[in-house]
Amino acid sequence: MESVDWNRYAAVLFDLDGVITPTAVVHMAAWSDLFNDYLSEHYPEQAPYTDADYFAHVDGKPRYDGVRDFLVSRGISLPEGSSDDPPDALTVRGLGNRKNDAFNKVLDRDGVEAYPGSVVLLDHLREVGISLGVVSSSANARHVLQAAGLLDRFGTVVDGAVADELGLAGKPAPDTFLHAAEALGAAAADAVVLEDALSGVAAGAAGRFGLVVGVDRGAGRTALVNAGADVVVTDLAQLVPGAHR
Numbered sequence: 537m538e539s540v541d542w543n544r545y546a547a548v549l550f551d552l553d554g555v556i557t558p559t560a561v562v563h564m565a566a567w568s569d570l571f572n573d574y575l576s577e578h579y580p581e582q583a584p585y586t587d588a589d590y591f592a593h594v595d596g597k598p599r600y601d602g603v604r605d606f607l608v609s610r611g612i613s614l615p616e617g618s619s620d621d622p623p624d625a626l627t628v629r630g631l632g633n634r635k636n637d638a639f640n641k642v643l644d645r646d647g648v649e650a651y652p653g654s655v656v657l658l659d660h661l662r663e664v665g666i667s668l669g670v671v672s673s674s675a676n677a678r679h680v681l682q683a684a685g686l687l688d689r690f691g692t693v694v695d696g697a698v699a700d701e702l703g704l705a706g707k708p709a710p711d712t713f714l715h716a717a718e719a720l721g722a723a724a725a726d727a728v729v730l731e732d733a734l735s736g737v738a739a740g741a742a743g744r745f746g747l748v749v750g751v752d753r754g755a756g757r758t759a760l761v762n763a764g765a766d767v768v769v770t771d772l773a774q775l776v777p778g779a780h781r
């Protein structure tokens with residue numbers, strides 16, 4: 537039983553990819569293609585990039601932080617480059633841009649449908665009348681929410697572009713979540729964070745939010761609890777009081 541008394545809270549802050557929409561899978565596939573192509577071309581002696589690398593070094597972080605942190609884990613250092621580097625540039629930002637092109641191609645081709653259980657919780661919270669926000673590292677968050685038909689559900693969307701503009705540190709720092717809570721007029725202690733990534737759960741714990749919910753989409757219950765989750769679910773419908781589980 538993971539039932540939550542939502543009336544105790546003033547705001548709920550959702551991560552997007554992997555929490556509201558299954559787009560974490562699209563990100564994962566695009567990262568895997570990028571890093572495996574890069575490694576096999578430049579470091580054929582290295583072990584391939586795997587999902588374990590994704591969960592440990594890339595998941596939930598801003599785009600270029602993910603590139604940098606994975607390369608560091610393999611002892612590889614590339615020049616940072618600049619955000620308008622072309623996708624074939626051998627820089628941190630060039631590689632990130634190559635992955636972004638691949639992500640957007642799949643998004644435009646396949647569209648996005650939210651997890652049904654996540655819509656069940658969003659509908660419930662709308663009935664409760666609680667303020668809702670999205671806090672995503674992704675600069676594509678608005679595009680994804682729009683494609684899923686859910687953009688109008690949220691009072692604030694703090695995405696990778698907003699964080700960049702305001703100079704907010706990305707997850708695992710708590711800054712983007714704290715900014716969203718403030719935008720909704722809620723103290724961190726009165727707000728709930730929902731996250732599937734270890735970096736995002738760590739951000740919720742570091743911000744001392746009232747409740748940090750880990751959503752296990754592959755990171756694993758123990759890892760999520762160790763990162764600071766108070767509660768772990770596998771589907772957001774489990775968080776609706778009295779919902780069929």
Ligand SMILES: O=P(O)(O)OC[C@H]1O[C@@H](O)[C@H](O)[C@@H](O)[C@@H]1O
Pocket residue numbers: 552553554560563564594595596597598599602636639672673674675676677696733
């Ligand atoms: O490259 P983008 O779309 O700006 O997003 C960066 C990150 O955004 C997060 O929401 C995803 O969980 C990560 O997997 C992704 O790498």
